[in-house]
Amino acid sequence: EAQVTQNPxxxxxxxxxxxxxxxxxxxxxxxxxxxxxxxxxxxxQIYYSMNVEVTDKGDVPEGYKVSRKEKRNFPLxxxxxxxxxxxxxxxxxxxxxxxxSGYTFGSGTRLTVV
Amino acid sequence: DxxxxxxxxxxxxxxxxxxxPCNHSTISGTDYIHWYRQLPSQGPEYVIHGLTSNVNNxxxxxxxxxxxxxxxxxxxxxxxxxxxxxxxxxxxxxTDKLIFGTGTRLQVFP
Numbered sequence: 484e485a486q487v488t489q490n491p492x493x494x495x496x497x498x499x500x501x502x503x504x505x506x507x508x509x510x511x512x513x514x515x516x517x518x519x520x521x522x523x524x525x526x527x528q529i530y531y532s533m534n535v536e537v538t539d540k541g542d543v544p545e546g547y548k549v550s551r552k553e554k555r556n557f558p559l560x561x562x563x564x565x566x567x568x569x570x571x572x573x574x575x576x577x578x579x580x581x582x583x584s585g586y587t588f589g590s591g592t593r594l595t596v597v
Numbered sequence: 598d599x600x601x602x603x604x605x606x607x608x609x610x611x612x613x614x615x616x617x618p619c620n621h622s623t624i625s626g627t628d629y630i631h632w633y634r635q636l637p638s639q640g641p642e643y644v645i646h647g648l649t650s651n652v653n654n655x656x657x658x659x660x661x662x663x664x665x666x667x668x669x670x671x672x673x674x675x676x677x678x679x680x681x682x683x684x685x686x687x688x689x690x691x692t693d694k695l696i697f698g699t700g701t702r703l704q705v706f707p
Contacts, residue, residue: 582629582688588640
């Protein structure tokens, strides 16, 4: 089944403790992206990647890192999490063809930073 | 970045057609119009997309105005499982980026 898999689904952590949220897709998509969703603010893009070793900032990149060493994986790294990063996170992937393909989203990771 | 305008909420009865409108007067000629929906506690789900012509798939139809300044997502027979937030979005030709707005919350009544 074609899918984007995120882990973990739920995570509670303490301020300052480094964490990684993994994202993997099995569709050979070039484009991958991370979003966060907050009440009243909707879905906002954190980082995106157009291919292996090619990443760029989205609208809210502060406090996050990403890497794209393999085509299928796009982990989101929080080096020193803070409570304002408590949010619902979604990873997504797509073919790269000038907007002509749909995104596939993961099921989400609900992160709480205390 | 180009923006879309959608009503905050709409209601429908089960098995009736639903027309969800979207205005996008600032769309560029090469941006695709995408629709996604998000059910409670789930990730957004792709529904349909188009550029200039009307499009149909198993989930819905997309009607795009001739001047491309507006579009309408059509659910032909609403079911309770269609209750969700529906997002009308541009996907940029240059960056392939999806920019989400606030969406329309669709309620479906039995």
